Amino acid sequence: MTEPSNWLVHDHRKYQAALEACEIAAGVREWKEATQRFNAFVDDLKLHMRMEDEVLYPFYKEQFGDADDEIGDLSYEHDKLIRLLRDLSIVIKHKDYDHFEECLKPLYQALMEHADHEEVVFSRVSGHELLTHRDEILRRLEAMQSGKKRRAWDF
Numbered sequence: 001m002t003e004p005s006n007w008l009v010h011d012h013r014k015y016q017a018a019l020e021a022c023e024i025a026a027g028v029r030e031w032k033e034a035t036q037r038f039n040a041f042v043d044d045l046k047l048h049m050r051m052e053d054e055v056l057y058p059f060y061k062e063q064f065g066d067a068d069d070e071i072g073d074l075s076y077e078h079d080k081l082i083r084l085l086r087d088l089s090i091v092i093k094h095k096d097y098d099h100f101e102e103c104l105k106p107l108y109q110a111l112m113e114h115a116d117h118e119e120v121v122f123s124r125v126s127g128h129e130l131l132t133h134r135d136e137i138l139r140r141l142e143a144m145q146s147g148k149k150r151r152a153w154d155f
């Protein structure tokens with residue numbers, strides 16, 4: 001892994017910890033806390049995914065190509081994560097502990113696999129290549145903040 005030389009810090013560990021904290025809260029039926037933790041996690045992840053979908057992935061494709069469609073695969077994994085997140089959001093909304101673990105496990109697994117996959121793809125191009133284009137990436141990030149979201153989240 002070339003992180004943290006990659007200027008765009010991938011805070012994947014933070015998401016792992018957030019899901020674990022949500023699981024602990026739900027385990028003792030602290031649904032208010034589980035909901036707050038889940039919502040904060042989702043808000044954060046939405047921005048993270050958006051930066052990837054709208055800036056980092058297109059930038060990667062422009063600069064390095066994507067002969068093996070790895071960026072397409074990563075993008076597909078985002079779609080899958082959103083579906084799994086939606087399932088868990090419903091379970092949390094209904095305080096349905098019987099189905100909580102059933103929904104959490106595949107989400108957790110998919111999130112970890114996606115993080116590993118992404119880190120492998122981006123470590124290959126290394127931080128310094130992204131760093132040389134830092135100003136351009138930052139400009140696009142700023143433009144993205146005020147722009148229209150491409151990916152729809154229906155929860």
Ligand SMILES: [Fe+2]
Pocket residue numbers: 010012048052115118
């Ligand atoms: Fe990521």
Ligand SMILES: [Fe+2]
Pocket residue numbers: 049052074078114118
């Ligand atoms: Fe991602």
